Amino acid sequence: MKKIYKIEVDCAACALKMEQAAKKVEGILDATVSFVTQKMHVEFDENAEPEKIMPKVLKACRKVEPDCEIEF
């Protein structure tokens, strides 16, 4: 299952860090952050529930980039 989320991040290096942090969250197969389009593409595990996982993703991203936002 793939979903796209709108994000807010200020620099390209931060976007990379968010991407790596998001990938490590349980239930997520792959994540790509495009700094330029300000979008996060997330591929979830088949049985995963995005509503439950996305708060964890945001938390993980905030750790590496305190100012980032993800709309979900």
Next chain:
Amino acid sequence: MKRKQKKLLYRIIVAGILFAILMICEHGSESISGWTENTWLFAAFCLVPYLIIGYDVLRKAVLGILHGQVLDENFLMTVATIGAFALGDFVEAVAVLLFYQIGELFQQLATAKSRKSIADLMDIRPDIANLESEDGTVSEVDPSEVPVGSIVVVRPGEKVPIDGVIESGTSSLNTAALTGESMPRDVQGGDEIFSGCVNLTGTLRIRTTKDFGASTVSKILELVEHSGTKKSKSERFITRFAQVYTPAVCLAALVLAFLPPVISLLMGHEALWGQWISRGLTFLVISCPCALVISIPLGFFGGIGCASRCGILVKGSDYLERLAALTTLVMDKTGTLTRGQFAVREVRAVSGDKKQVLYYAACAEKDSNHPIAICIKNACETDVSAVEANITERGGFGLHGTLADGTKVAVGNARLMQEQGITGFTEMPADEVGAQTVVYVAKDGAYLGAICIEDPLKETTPAALQTLREAGISRMIMLTGDGQKAAQAVSERLGGLEYYAELLPEDKVHRVEELIGDNDAPVGFVGDGINDAPVLALSYVGIAMGAMGSDAAIEAADVVLMDDDPMKIALARKISLKTLRIVRENVIFALGVKGLCLLLGALGLAGMWLAVFADVGVMVLAVLNSMRALKKPKETGE
């Protein structure tokens, strides 16, 4: 400018003014030696603009350390400026943060601008649909709520919300957002039209043939949204590079700050701690990888944005890079190089009356839907639909029969003429036939004439191939299912284009596999998306053309040309070359300047000022350079 950026701008202005005052004060005072009371006062004054401009950097640095994220740019900036403070270089510390923030602001504005130009493309999303109910009343609804087969009213100035067929009304459509073509397209009842076009002149009633999700506009938006996920090799390289680069430079800074003084001490000389630590800090400021990390995706994004505006959809920066790497391009003939529609090229009449030849051919073909029949009927000036006739179709030969007025007609190939014993019949010589299909016409057993039909080349095909050749595609190959003769004739008209004829769809796959070979040669393929999805998927870059409304093509291809102009293939290639050149310039420039500054910094020839330029200046220049990728390359030449 968003609120966040405005706030940053104000902070920059305030800190900038304070900074200018400090500069004057510092210049006026004696050079500071030792920590006197005045020094403390001056340091306190410097702290004001320092905190105004840098409090968020300091905060992020502290949070970063708490979360185990050392070595990010905030950390580097914090360490470098605190170090500068400790060494008594107060003004420089402020300068570093000030310029760092100017760079940040600039980068945010530049990315916002290039994002906006993409957003302009996104402007094709229709907001409402005017749904007409059965009793004739019209109500505004969300396009996604319109069922297939319902009637939608599109007034002048509105976007066509959903793909459909025109029920009534005539108008012209602006398809620029989809195809990049600025000439409006005239449409009338019965025409198929695509969502995303803007209705210009008349009100149209459209019967929808798809729901919103399956409509052209949704497909395109989906494609653009996803274009960020396929990262190019250069992007992946720079990501990996940045991961190694920053720690390496930090380590080097540490070594530079402490090793020479220690050695110096051991050798019995003065340690010069201040000087070496200062050099180490300079190193830290230079080390920020930002210019690299930002300018590469921004360049690619600009290239993709530019392509989108020209009606070329590239599914990711990866494919833009691949497009630039192509040396061989394989092209399908029908629908790509040629129009894919038959047209009457020449009519020959024994008696000289060409209209008569066309008329009797049209009468015989009146009930046939074969492409050749349709093109003959289109070429005939008289409407034959009312003519009554008793026609027999002979598969592989043609048609023959009797019209209502008793006239006997026979229309078909040479075999039919011979079988029917037509008098005065002579077959056209092979060298005159060339790539054409010839239909012979006879009336009452006597030979009347011949109609030459062909699938003509698109007008821009020769110029497109020429431009592609100039843009570095050294080998171009045409594939076709047509016979040798037809293929040869087309090839000759295109300056002896290499070709393979009489190919079944699976033969095309084998041909392309052969060309790719064992060493994965970069072979691109251009097709119209009909029957060639496997080849599109197989090739290094699959380009589908004329994709308006064709889902299969949009899905299988890496690059989608919205209209069917072969010139767009050449344009796509040029955009890719230009983008790659800009990206390469940025990488070389950023690495070069940084490397040079690191060297000068280590030797003590470059101070904090140059370090700031190396970081912010390079980033700003790289961003500016990336913006060039948004501009469309010139039609001809490089």
